[in-house]
Amino acid sequence: MPELPEVETVMRGLRARLEGRVLARARINRPDMRWPFPPGLAQTLTGARVTSFRRRAKYILMRLDGGDSVLIHLGMSGRMLIGPVSNGPVSNGPDMLHEHMTLETSPSADDPGWRVGFIDPRRFGSVDLVPTAGEDSHRLLADLGPEPLDAGFSAATLSAALDGRRTPVKAALLDQRNVAGLGNIYVCEALFRAGISPERPAHAVSAAETKKLVKAIKAVLGEAIAAGGSSLRDYVQPDGELGYFQHAWKVYGRAGEPCENCPGPPLCAGIQRIVQSGRSSFYCPRVQQ
Ligand SMILES: [Zn+2]
Incomplete structure (x- = not known):
């Protein structure tokens, strides 16, 4: 499943190719993904100039000059493929059946014109329209907590969110109202880096540890985004896929x-897997208490 750093790199790849461009053509290839496409989506997209991009949690917002933003979620298996319009379809083989939205820009003096396909075999992804001025009131965004990489996410805000909560700290970090866009992988990695057990009750995380945890969350996300930027030219893989990259997890x-x-056995038996709320947690019981 795409996590926040992958969504950020997909967004940056779209920005590099589409920002400032006019969408000459837009095609919606089925009535729905996770939810129905909004009525008139293709008409709204066609002829619109893309003015800017924003990421909020794991959502991509593509702003159009007409005052609407396209709200895109990649779901479990969503991918964006891109290529020069002159190369023909961006997807091939079985992918073609799962290309639900296709956008094209016109060629210009400094640009061959790009075709972008949104591919999603499992269709947990979604596309919606929202007025740019009211993005944060959209039902999918309205209840989200602070962005983990923004200054608004701090030891003070996290500590207020954890205070008095008996739930395990891992569950508290996955709660999108406390911090937006964190998924299972990055929560495991951040807890490891901060030396806190995923099972620790949220209220029992000390002020000093909360500070460490906030720092760890920002660091693991920031490093992953930087790795995506340095390993991919303009965030595009050789096969035209935007974003995504191999990343070496510590736990x-x-x-x-x-x-x-850890020094290894007998002091540390290595990394353990436990299941919390039906999802795997990976941690070292020796350094994470
Ligand atoms: Zn260890």
Whole structure:
């Protein structure tokens, strides 16, 4: 599932190709994904100039000069493919069946014209329209907490969110009202870096640890975004896929492997996997208490 850094790099890739361009053509290839496409979407897109992009949690907002923003969620399996219009379809083989939205820009003096396809076999993704002036009132965005990379997410705000809560700190961090856009992988990695067990009750995280945790969250996300930027030219992979990249996790998916902070057995048995609320948590019980 695309996590926040992947969504950020997909957004940056779209920005590099589409910002300032006019959408010459837009095609919607089925009535719905997770939810129905909004009525008139293709007409709203066609002929509109893309003015800017924004990411909010794991949503991409593409602003149009007509005053609307296109709200895109990649869901579980959504991908954006891009290529020069002259190359023909961006998707091929079975992907073509799952290309639900296609956008094209016109060629210009400094640009061959781009075709972007939104591919999503499982269709948990979605596309909606929202007035740009009211983006944050959209039902999917209205209840979101602070952006983890913004200054508005601080030890003070996190500590207010954790205060008095008996729920495990991991669940509190996955609660999008406390901090927006954090998924399972980055919560595991941040808790490891901060030395806090995913099972610790939220209220029992000290002020000093909360500070460490906020720093860890910002660092793991920031490093992943930077890695995506340095490994991909303009955030485009050689096959035309926007964003996504290989990333080396320190604990996620590494059950049974040695933990880099520990001397190994018998002091540390390595990284453990437990299940919390039906989802895997990976951690080192020695350094994370
Ligand atoms: Zn360890």
